[in-house]
Amino acid sequence: MSQLDDRDRRILQHLQTDCRMSNADLAEAVGMSASALWRRVRMLEEAGIIERYGAVVNPPAMGLAFEAIVHVHLTRHDPDRIVDFISAVETSPEVQECYATTGQADYHLRVLCRDLAAYNEFLEDFLFRLPAVASAQTNVVLRTIKRNRPIVP
Structure with a gap:
C-alpha cells in the first residue's frame, strides 16, 4: 500500500x-x-498498517495499581546478553512495553504490578538476575495524563 x-x-x-x-x-x-x-x-x-485488534484495559481495575518507567543500563553490549535480556523482557507479564533508545539508559520499560512489594519482587527476582543488567532507575508513575490514544495518520 x-x-x-x-x-x-x-x-x-x-x-x-x-x-x-x-x-x-x-x-x-x-x-x-x-x-x-x-x-x-x-x-x-x-500492508501491516493494522497490526492487531484488541481491548483497552484499565490496569487499576484489574488490581495493577503500581506503574513505573524503569530505565535499564546494561553491563556491556554483548550481543548474546542483549538477546537474552530481550527474550526475558518479552516473556515478563509485568513488562508492558520495552524501548531501546538513545541517551543515558539502554532500555526503558513500562512496568505494571499490584503494589510496591510486587514491584520490589520484580526487581529482585527478575530484573536484577538478568546478566546483562548493570543497574536500573525507577520513575514511579503518579498519574497517567495520556494513554492509548489513536494515531492520526
Missing part, C-alpha cells in the same frame, strides 16, 4: 476508537459500501 488517503485515515480513526464497530456501521461512517470497506480494511491489514 503506497499511501493513505482520507478514507483510509477515517477508517483507521474509527477502528482505533472502537474496533468492535460492525462492518456495516463503519462503512456508513466513512461513506463506502460494506464490501468496498471490507476490501480496504483487508488491504490495511495486509
